[in-house]
Amino acid sequence: MADDLPLTPEDIEEITSILSKSSYDVLDIETARFRLRVKRAGEGFTQEWTPIGGEAKEVASAVEPEVAAEEDGLLVIKPPLPGTFYRAPQPGAPPFVQVGDKVKPDTVVAIIETMKLMNPVHAGVEGEIVEIVPENAEPIEATTVLMKVKPA
């Protein structure tokens, strides 16, 4: 098993100690399992790990929040963050808004759960809700249109 030992924090510390006594600034090693680069930085060092042969993963990009944009004369409400869309403050509770409800910019219309935190979604616009797009508890991207609003 010894050949399969991952490098421990103590190992990294030892590598930096060897490097610090040498004239080298960077140690770059690549094995079948990992690539590690230890580099001088300021008074100390940095360690950078890069996956080897890892599968390409879906990336949920964090885009800037987009509160409203025109679409067919309707305003749209987009989430501040990617996450999970909830229409009500808790399971079984009445939804924040229904189709036909009038909203103001500061009306809370939904909750987005991102990284285990509940983030309220404000309408950001004034008008009447004409469509609620995602299903409750559906995962959404930051670009997903949550609701369409007829301007007041």
Next chain:
Amino acid sequence: MTSIVRNNINTLFIANRGEIALRIIRTAKKLGLKTALGVSDADAGSRAAAEADHVIRLGPAPSAQSYLNIEKVVAAAKEAGADAVHPGYGFLSENINFARAVAEAGMVFVGPDPQALEAMGDKLKARAVAIEAGLPVVPGGEAETAEEAAKIAEETGYPLLIKAVSGGGGRGMKRVDKADELKSQIGYAMSEAEAAFGDGRIYVERFIASGRHVEVQVIGDGTRAIHLGTRDCSIQRRFQKLVEEAPAPNIPDAKHRAIEDAAVKIAEHLHYKGAGTVEFLVDAETFDFFFLEMNARIQVEHPVTEEVTGVDIVEQQLLIADGAPLGYEQRDIEIQGAAIEVRINAEDPDADFRPSPGLVQKAEWPAGAGVRVDSHIRSGDSIPPTYDSLIGKLIVHGATREEAVARAAAALATLNVEGVKTTAPLHARIMDDARFKKGGVDTRFFEGLQDG
């Protein structure tokens, strides 16, 4: 090399993700164990998955369909031929049904016995046990509705705290300053508690204005228990710990010892088996202390204790789970210098700590003498919005607290994470703060930092 004494455990299944999964794998390998890791679809390419001997898919990304699904996790552990399951922290780590299901499937749960989990998993029971064991507690009570909460609030007064009964780590915790805020805060607290722990019950207690969060690491083998000293976790934002250090600074020796002794007392009262943390609220002026809760699991901040004691806490968990008696006497434990941990979260400290999931184009973590980084995030990894925002822990150790603070500041200056926002710049400010440098700040430290 240490090895498992009795050899009851050959293959360890890790029922967690992220940095702690990696941390557990590291010690398991040191002990010569085979490691198996359950992963959600989002974590199939994770660093922990790359380092485990065996990887089993649990299900889709949402925790409810993967890491929190008892049936799937137990089935995966069986499929891996595991003899033991390490639950890490969060997720199912303190779930008594999970601990039972693991045992019923013929595997060892790396954690305390179900009785201790049951006693400590519920804040109310924990409080009763603490009173039984002779520990001081804070006034308060449990509420299932806003009306009940209001009734308890009459006894505790304002400000008060709302906590999730099944919670831990501050999730679902709210401070309420006025009676008219109580109802809405309770709604949020209950729904967060329901979402995070599947249990909407809440607990209301008196809020002590100038308090410090001091906790004691304990380990026990069911017969006796010892402590590994204190940690101070007073620097918090919305009850989420940001910075932790060991030992707790600037507490008079006699009080310091009394806190440690109280922790051992409750651990022995419970015949506690494994690693646990006894949390106390310490009055910053008088150093009077109150039992808050006991966390029956490994904690995020365990490395600071490891750094000052030299004890590998995960190793102790595994040895005790394997049936070995405690390998240390209290007199063997000596606190050497000071250690500080800062949590690097994918959050934007300049935008009200907005979560910042996404692709990490570059992750250059500090390294060097007295520097340890526990992180699962590599250059090119992505941070899903599905799980918590912790992307790494920077831990520094110094001969003195002053040296540790300076070392943390120097390390933070070299830390470079590109692609997502992190809390690193905030930590640099904290390390430079005169109050922090002095040591012994209370839990309001963060508000002061914002103002100044």
